[in-house]
Amino acid sequence: MWVYIARRLLWLPFLLFVISAITFALFRIVPGDPVTVMLGARYDEDVAERLRKSLDLDKPLVVQYSNYMWGVVRPELHTLHLREDSGTTIKVPFFRLDFGESFRFRGRPVGPLMRTKMWVSFQVNMAGMLVALSIGLPLGFWVAHRQGSWTDPAAVAIAVILASLPIMVTAPAIIWLGCLKLDLVPCSGWGGLFDSRMIVVAIAMGGPGVAGFVRLMRASTLDVMGQDFIRTARSKGLGEFAIDSRHVLKNAMIPIVTILAFSLSGMLTTSFVAERIFGIPGIGSFAIDSLFNRDYPVMMAMTIILSTVFVLSILAADVAYAYVDPRIRYDGGGRG
Amino acid sequence: MRKLIPVVVALFAIAAVACGDDKTETPVPTAVPNEVAVAAEVSPTEAPQPSTSAPSGQQPQARAVPVSEKPQGGVFRRIWSDPPTLDPALVTDTTSAGVVVEIFSGLVALSPDLELIPDIAERWEVSPDGMTYTFFLRPEAQFHDGKPITAQDFKWSIERAASPDTGSPVADTYLNDIVGVQNVLDGRTTDISGIKVIDDHTLRIDIDAPKAYFLAKLTYPTAYVLDQENVESGGRLWTDTPNGSGPFRLKEYRVGERIVLERNENFYRTPPNVDSILMNLAGGQSMAMYENDEIDITGVGLFDLERVLDPNEKLNKELVVAPPDFSVSYIGFNTAMKPFDDPKFRQALNHAVDKELIATEVLSDLVVPAYGPLPPGFPGFNSSLPGLRYDPDLAKQLLNESEYPNLSDQDRRIVITVPGTGGTIGLDLEVIIEMWRQVLDVEVEIQQVEWATYLDDLNQSKFQAFAGLGWEADYPDPQDFLDILFHSKSSINHGAYANAEVDRVLELARVEPDISRRVELYREAEELIVADAAWVPLWYTGERYVLIKDHVQDYRVTPMIVPKLKQMYIR
Numbered sequence: 001m002w003v004y005i006a007r008r009l010l011w012l013p014f015l016l017f018v019i020s021a022i023t024f025a026l027f028r029i030v031p032g033d034p035v036t037v038m039l040g041a042r043y044d045e046d047v048a049e050r051l052r053k054s055l056d057l058d059k060p061l062v063v064q065y066s067n068y069m070w071g072v073v074r075p076e077l078h079t080l081h082l083r084e085d086s087g088t089t090i091k092v093p094f095f096r097l098d099f100g101e102s103f104r105f106r107g108r109p110v111g112p113l114m115r116t117k118m119w120v121s122f123q124v125n126m127a128g129m130l131v132a133l134s135i136g137l138p139l140g141f142w143v144a145h146r147q148g149s150w151t152d153p154a155a156v157a158i159a160v161i162l163a164s165l166p167i168m169v170t171a172p173a174i175i176w177l178g179c180l181k182l183d184l185v186p187c188s189g190w191g192g193l194f195d196s197r198m199i200v201v202a203i204a205m206g207g208p209g210v211a212g213f214v215r216l217m218r219a220s221t222l223d224v225m226g227q228d229f230i231r232t233a234r235s236k237g238l239g240e241f242a243i244d245s246r247h248v249l250k251n252a253m254i255p256i257v258t259i260l261a262f263s264l265s266g267m268l269t270t271s272f273v274a275e276r277i278f279g280i281p282g283i284g285s286f287a288i289d290s291l292f293n294r295d296y297p298v299m300m301a302m303t304i305i306l307s308t309v310f311v312l313s314i315l316a317a318d319v320a321y322a323y324v325d326p327r328i329r330y331d332g333g334g335r336g
Numbered sequence: 337m338r339k340l341i342p343v344v345v346a347l348f349a350i351a352a353v354a355c356g357d358d359k360t361e362t363p364v365p366t367a368v369p370n371e372v373a374v375a376a377e378v379s380p381t382e383a384p385q386p387s388t389s390a391p392s393g394q395q396p397q398a399r400a401v402p403v404s405e406k407p408q409g410g411v412f413r414r415i416w417s418d419p420p421t422l423d424p425a426l427v428t429d430t431t432s433a434g435v436v437v438e439i440f441s442g443l444v445a446l447s448p449d450l451e452l453i454p455d456i457a458e459r460w461e462v463s464p465d466g467m468t469y470t471f472f473l474r475p476e477a478q479f480h481d482g483k484p485i486t487a488q489d490f491k492w493s494i495e496r497a498a499s500p501d502t503g504s505p506v507a508d509t510y511l512n513d514i515v516g517v518q519n520v521l522d523g524r525t526t527d528i529s530g531i532k533v534i535d536d537h538t539l540r541i542d543i544d545a546p547k548a549y550f551l552a553k554l555t556y557p558t559a560y561v562l563d564q565e566n567v568e569s570g571g572r573l574w575t576d577t578p579n580g581s582g583p584f585r586l587k588e589y590r591v592g593e594r595i596v597l598e599r600n601e602n603f604y605r606t607p608p609n610v611d612s613i614l615m616n617l618a619g620g621q622s623m624a625m626y627e628n629d630e631i632d633i634t635g636v637g638l639f640d641l642e643r644v645l646d647p648n649e650k651l652n653k654e655l656v657v658a659p660p661d662f663s664v665s666y667i668g669f670n671t672a673m674k675p676f677d678d679p680k681f682r683q684a685l686n687h688a689v690d691k692e693l694i695a696t697e698v699l700s701d702l703v704v705p706a707y708g709p710l711p712p713g714f715p716g717f718n719s720s721l722p723g724l725r726y727d728p729d730l731a732k733q734l735l736n737e738s739e740y741p742n743l744s745d746q747d748r749r750i751v752i753t754v755p756g757t758g759g760t761i762g763l764d765l766e767v768i769i770e771m772w773r774q775v776l777d778v779e780v781e782i783q784q785v786e787w788a789t790y791l792d793d794l795n796q797s798k799f800q801a802f803a804g805l806g807w808e809a810d811y812p813d814p815q816d817f818l819d820i821l822f823h824s825k826s827s828i829n830h831g832a833y834a835n836a837e838v839d840r841v842l843e844l845a846r847v848e849p850d851i852s853r854r855v856e857l858y859r860e861a862e863e864l865i866v867a868d869a870a871w872v873p874l875w876y877t878g879e880r881y882v883l884i885k886d887h888v889q890d891y892r893v894t895p896m897i898v899p900k901l902k903q904m905y906i907r
Contacts, residue, residue: 032788
């Protein structure tokens with residue numbers, strides 16, 4: 001297992017190199033550059049040349065790329081404060097993770113600029129995920145037991161309809177109903193994970209997810225319920241509750257866990273639209289504005305961070321799969 | 337021979353000329369100063385004494401500590417966005433400027449009435465040839481930490497702003513009239529030969545021609561004074577702990593969350609009345625936050641307008657109708673490309689647009705129709721400018737007289753490019769295209785291009801015609817609109833407009849010392865430009881309807897960014 005993980009991790013640098021090099025080149029092919037946007041309607045060729053020089057944009061692309069990546073991966077001793085108040089610190093060697101300075105917010109390092117916004121986006125996605133899970137899983141489990149009655153197809157049909165509604169439709173609908181008509185919840189804004197303004201966002205974000213989890217959980221539960229070992233359990237006289245809790249639920253969760261681990265990769269990005277609609281200061285609007293402003297360092301940081309998270313969450317999914325299902329092994333034998 | 341140009345009086349005169357003709361609701365500058373101390377501040381130049389050419393030494397006038405009679409204290413809360421920079425040398429946008437002008441300051445400033453007033457320089461002298469300015473700094477002026485501000489600080493700050501290492505996008509625009517700045521911009525030297533420190537409180541600046549708009553340019557943050565020690569010790573992020581000189585100090589800046597400004601008691605002019613300014617950067621629905629009493633001021637959008645304009649509505653009492661900003665939006669023509677190379681064709685397009693109708697019916701009077709580049713209230717604004725008004729018959733006639741009376745036969749496409757990424761192109765433009773179709777039978781296509789690409793193509797003059805662009809004043813001088821946008825040699829004359837007569841008049845106006853003659857020259861140039869139909873001027877824009885809470889007093893909605901928060905008070 002550990003060997004497998006190590007081997008997968010060794011691939012990461014190579015993957016990141018390919019991804020970052022390609023995106024770096026792609027950004028430069030697009031017309032316009034940060035200086036164009038900075039000068040706006042006041043563009044003057046001489047001024048532009050001088051600015052490009054002072055921002056190192058006149059250097060060859062390979063040099064620019066190398067400088068940037070060296071800032072990110074250069075090893076450095078990071079100082080960690082063990083406790084906020086005490087002076088106890090330890091030094092940890094790690095990558096430097098210097099994502100350069102933003103062009104749009106002149107001189108401001110990209111890392112701290114993005115950190116708060118990513119944390120906001122992560123919370124938004126987390127809230128949506130919690131809503132989806134806490135409604136979707138029990139409901140899916142329940143309708144699986146109602147197979148054959150009218151509630152099963154009805155629930156599934158509703159689930160499919162809900163899943164097909166994009167957030168551009170559901171979000172305004174929820175705002176209209178919950179906030180403007182019934183005055184139950186605040187309309188929009190951001191106050192953190194435990195703020196009442198989060199309710200509408202979480203429902204809008206989690207809504208389509210509910211449908212997904214209902215269908216997944218139902219299918220998974222039905223699959224397990226049809227297995228031989230369930231019949232065995234029942235024939236040895238186990239009560240329905242014991243069967244459900246000890247055998248069905250546990251096995252039905254296997255695909256769910258995999259999906260959950262996999263969906264970690266989307267924890268920073270899937271809220272782009274919701275952020276725009278609800279006015280949440282997350283990474284979504286920031287990323288889009290950076291793109292329009294040709295803020296290369298921010299765009300590169302986004303690419304590198306998101307692709308790392310993506311690769312790692314796939315790995316996490318695989319590991320979680322092996323952990324939940326003892327039949328799956330990655331080391332030795334059957335699978336390479 | 338003029339030993340001392342009474343600049344305040346002069347600029348006030350332009351403003352007065354402009355406002356005198358102005359029939360709109362632009363607030364006429366109040367003759368009575370709001371603050372006790374302002375009168376004292378203005379007097380040295382307002383009543384110009386026949387000054388000697390050699391400054392008669394420093395006479396630190398014993399001056400009572402300026403005290404305002406307004407209620408003190410309180411917090412002013414508003415929505416703002418993360419400023420792209422707080423470095424005065426790098427400021428190009430209003431979001432940054434709105435914060436920077438309150439934290440930092442310079443030799444001269446603009447008052448909320450947009451008069452040029454003495455700031456750190458309490459007075460100045462201009463040489464007879466109009467090319468040497470001698471500034472006398474207030475001896476009591478100090479940075480936030482109490483360090484006195486000297487002429488050397490100014491020299492260093494302006495040299496830093498022009499240095500290629502600083503990478504200022506606007507140093508050319510605002511500083512290049514000063515002798516020797518070009519050499520610093522090009523990296524040949526770090527010393528601006530045209531700026532001389534005479535003594536601690538006397539600074540001499542030589543400019544390359546007697547440009548009447550030079551002082552107005554110095555009001556922009558690029559020429560503000562910085563504390564060298566603060567800048568050099570703070571690294572790239574020195575602006576997080578700026579030691580400025582303005583009426584407010586930066587107490588807290590949390591990216592994406594808030595900016596808190598706190599009153600600078602030791603301000604060398606009247607200190608602010610309010611204790612602090614809270615700028616909420618986290619975003620949200622401004623109108624809802626205003627109604628929820630989370631902020632004290634908000635603009636009113638199209639959707640809330642009807643409700644707010646209703647006199648029975650509680651909010652109506654808090655409504656302020658502001659003059660449009662010093663900005664104009666327009667449709668630009670590439671006069672080097674067919675069919676826009678024919679003035680008659682351009683005139684026909686102008687006469688075919690009913691701007692009054694669009695402003696009222698489509699845009700709910702959120703904008704003011706424009707018939708020339710200069711906005712109302714702006715120095716040199718000409719309210720009697722005839723302009724190319726809506727006249728469908730004249731439009732048809734001009735089209736027939738033009739070289740392109742029947743475009744569809746010649747199989748020519750007219751494409752107007754606008755910036756944007758999908759979505760609407762703007763209601764006004766849609767209506768204008770329909771008007772052209774109905775009145776002139778001219779078909780126009782719209783092409784939408786993403787912002788940075790749009791700018792790139794615009795700079796290379798690739799567009800046949802373009803819209804979605806506005807021009808905003810940097811300093812209140814007609815040169816900033818007419819010369820920069822329409823002189824044939826200007827690098828941002830995107831429409832390649834060229835008229836030898838216009839060039840000649842603009843060049844005369846640059847160095848004309850007589851204020852009223854100068855205004856006349858600019859009016860002459862504007863009339864020529866408008867008659868040539870270089871543009872279709874569209875709207876004077878800006879936040880026209882603003883809600884301000886009752887307890888906020890003396891807050892001025894100004895048509896451009898000026899330091900103004902120190903005037904207001906909380907009741």
